[in-house]
Amino acid sequence: MSTAEETDGDNTPWSEVTPEAARRLLLAAVEAFAERGYHATTTRDIAGRAGMSPAALYIHYKTKEELLHRISRIGHDRALLLLETAADQDGTASERLADAVRSFVSWHAERHTTARVVQYELEALGEEHRAEIVALRRRSDAAVRRIIGDGVRAGEFDVPDVPGTTLAVLSLCIDVARWFNAQGSRTPEEVGTLYADLVLRMVGATPKQ
Amino acid sequence: MSTAEETDGDNTPWSEVTPEAARRLLLAAVEAFAERGYHATTTRDIAGRAGMSPAALYIHYKTKEELLHRISRIGHDRALLLLETAADQDGTASERLADAVRSFVSWHAERHTTARVVQYELEALGEEHRAEIVALRRRSDAAVRRIIGDGVRAGEFDVPDVPGTTLAVLSLCIDVARWFNAQGSRTPEEVGTLYADLVLRMVGATPKQ
DNA sequence: GAGCGCTCTAAGCGCTTGCTCAGGTTCGCG
DNA sequence: CGCGAACCTGAGCAAGCGCTTAGAGCGCTC
Numbered sequence: 001m002s003t004a005e006e007t008d009g010d011n012t013p014w015s016e017v018t019p020e021a022a023r024r025l026l027l028a029a030v031e032a033f034a035e036r037g038y039h040a041t042t043t044r045d046i047a048g049r050a051g052m053s054p055a056a057l058y059i060h061y062k063t064k065e066e067l068l069h070r071i072s073r074i075g076h077d078r079a080l081l082l083l084e085t086a087a088d089q090d091g092t093a094s095e096r097l098a099d100a101v102r103s104f105v106s107w108h109a110e111r112h113t114t115a116r117v118v119q120y121e122l123e124a125l126g127e128e129h130r131a132e133i134v135a136l137r138r139r140s141d142a143a144v145r146r147i148i149g150d151g152v153r154a155g156e157f158d159v160p161d162v163p164g165t166t167l168a169v170l171s172l173c174i175d176v177a178r179w180f181n182a183q184g185s186r187t188p189e190e191v192g193t194l195y196a197d198l199v200l201r202m203v204g205a206t207p208k209q
Numbered sequence: 210m211s212t213a214e215e216t217d218g219d220n221t222p223w224s225e226v227t228p229e230a231a232r233r234l235l236l237a238a239v240e241a242f243a244e245r246g247y248h249a250t251t252t253r254d255i256a257g258r259a260g261m262s263p264a265a266l267y268i269h270y271k272t273k274e275e276l277l278h279r280i281s282r283i284g285h286d287r288a289l290l291l292l293e294t295a296a297d298q299d300g301t302a303s304e305r306l307a308d309a310v311r312s313f314v315s316w317h318a319e320r321h322t323t324a325r326v327v328q329y330e331l332e333a334l335g336e337e338h339r340a341e342i343v344a345l346r347r348r349s350d351a352a353v354r355r356i357i358g359d360g361v362r363a364g365e366f367d368v369p370d371v372p373g374t375t376l377a378v379l380s381l382c383i384d385v386a387r388w389f390n391a392q393g394s395r396t397p398e399e400v401g402t403l404y405a406d407l408v409l410r411m412v413g414a415t416p417k418q
Numbered sequence: 419g420a421g422c423g424c425t426c427t428a429a430g431c432g433c434t435t436g437c438t439c440a441g442g443t444t445c446g447c448g
Numbered sequence: 449c450g451c452g453a454a455c456c457t458g459a460g461c462a463a464g465c466g467c468t469t470a471g472a473g474c475g476c477t478c
Contacts, residue, residue: 021455037332039248043436053457058437060455120329120387123246164395164403167388168381175384178329179376186373194373201410230425252466262427267467269425 013078013111017070022060024050029067034113038068038124068121069129075111075118076136082107083143093151094205098196100147101173106192108176115177144170148203158204169199222287222320226279231269233259238276243322247277247333277330278338284320284327285345291316292352302360303414307405309356310382315401317385324386353379357412367413378408 017023028049032041043064047054061067086100108115122130145166151157159165176191186194226232237258241250252273256263270276295309317324331339354375360366368374385400395403 019455037246037248039246040333042434044434054436055438055458056456064436124249160406161403164400165407168404168407171384171388172377172381175380175387178384179380191373194370195377197369198374198377198411201413202407204410228425251464253464263466264428264468265426273466 013074013114016074019060021050021052021056025052025057025060026067026070030071030114030117033068033071033117033121038064038117038121065124065126065129068117068124069126069133071114071117072121072125072129072133073136075114076133076140079104079107079115079118080136080140080143083140087143087147093147093154093156094200097144097147097151097203097205098200100144101169101196101199102192105173105176105195106188108173109180109186109188109191112177112180112182115174119174119177141166141170151203151205156206165203169202172199222323223283225283228269230259230261230265234261234266234269235276235279239280239323239326242277242280242326242330247326247330274333274335274338277326277333278335278342280323280326281330281334281338281342282345284323285342285349288313288316288324288327289345289349289352292349296352296356302356302363302365303409306353306356306360306412306414307409309353310378310405310408311401313401314382314385314404315397317382318389318395318397318400321386321389321391324383328383328386350375350379360412360414365415374412378411381408 014023014026017026025046029041029046032045032049035041036045043057044054046064046067047057050056057064057067061070082103083100086096086103089096089099091099108119122133125133145162148157148159148162148166148169152159152162173195176195180188180191223232223235226235234255238250238255241254241258244250245254252266253263255273255276256266259265266273266276270279291312292309295305295312298305298308300308317328331342334342354371357366357368357371357375357378361368361371382404385404389397389400
């Protein structure tokens with residue numbers, strides 16, 4: 001899983017975090033936050049999972065909250081990249097929307113531990129850090145809204161309430177992180193495909209021949 | 210189950226909790242848990258909001274976890290009632306599904322503080338309490354699945370993956386509790402109506418004339 | 419009006435929390 | 449080899465946690 005580095009693709013999401021000890025701590029924090037939640041996780045638990053003493057954490061991070069912020073920032077960057085990449089592509093609005101949902105959802109399923117922290121622990125962030133993250137989320141919303149708006153203008157979609165539908169689509173996709181279970185019967189790709197179909201129906205996309 | 214309390218309607222949701230001091234504590238706990246999360250909430254905070262000393266809490270509840278369980282239980286009972294009532298009605302599958310989604314969603318919006326605790330603090334429950342709640346959630350799933358299954362059998366719906374779509378529908382509705390804001394521009398009823406429409410599209414309901 | 423049960427409080431116990439700090443080990447570099 | 453920088457640990461501090469206990473105030477019955 002986390003041995004090979006270099007390419008910053010799907011499979012090595014934390015390569016940008018150095019040195020190695022800082023990355024180990026961050027990965028341990030992701031695991032612990034996802035399992036128990038931020039507030040129920042102790043710095044001793046994080047350090048223990050990384051095989052270090054509690055004090056080692058404070059060499060690499062100023063506070064426990066900084067750990068959460070780093071995780072949240074990296075995760076939001078990644079999620080936003082997926083959506084904006086899909087939005088910027090050539091192709092019909094249907095194709096771009098399906099692509100956006102498929103990649104966004106399968107990422108939320110594949111990396112559901114990370115995504116759970118990213119999506120559901122916002123409230124634990126400090127004032128400034130939260131503001132920074134909220135700005136990223138607004139850009140995610142804008143990317144999806146742009147695709148849907150394009151589809152409506154092109155006559156491809158039938159959407160009475162564009163902002164409301166955008167919100168619902170993003171909400172639907174995000175919530176995958178909450179229920180997805182790696183032991184379950186569906187692969188992340190299967191869920192992505194299912195959800196892409198469901199979202200195309202939500203926007204009343206003209207079924208392709 | 211719970212003894213009949215006159216009108217146990219939407220507007221008096223905690224009437225079954227007595228005595229009054231216990232209800233005040235419970236309401237304070239709902240507020241605090243919704244704002245900060247279970248683990249970040251202190252018993253002193255709960256008691257303070259209810260205008261009592263910290264020790265008063267333990268006259269009415271054995272532990273802080275029991276408070277969460279009571280909230281979760283009552284909320285799940287209410288949500289399940291909405292879904293099963295809609296599922297048991299006469300009428301087409303489209304009508305029953307729209308009704309289920311409309312009432313379920315507008316409850317999640319109207320009572321979003323309660324719903325947030327009910328839906329997002331499951332992990333904080335103890336072993337047995339969680340098992341009890343999970344059983345209720347399975348019944349919610351079954352109610353929605355039944356409506357969708359009926360619609361497919363009647364030729365009203367076009368759903369390739371019934372369990373997957375059921376999961377997505379419930380997930381979509383539940384997540385309303387996370388993003389709904391009372392200061393926002395939409396009323397709970399508006400969101401319920403929007404979502405009922407979106408869900409009918411998801412199941413490929415034959416548009417009514 | 420004495421006794422009793424219910425409700426509540428002031429005080430605080432034992433423990434865990436996030437975080438600090440003095441000191442030790444390992445390393446590259448002259 | 450000597451030295452400074454980077455990294456890590458053991459021990460522990462102040463604060464806050466969930467929860468308990470002893471007892472006060474109150475309304476009730478007999």
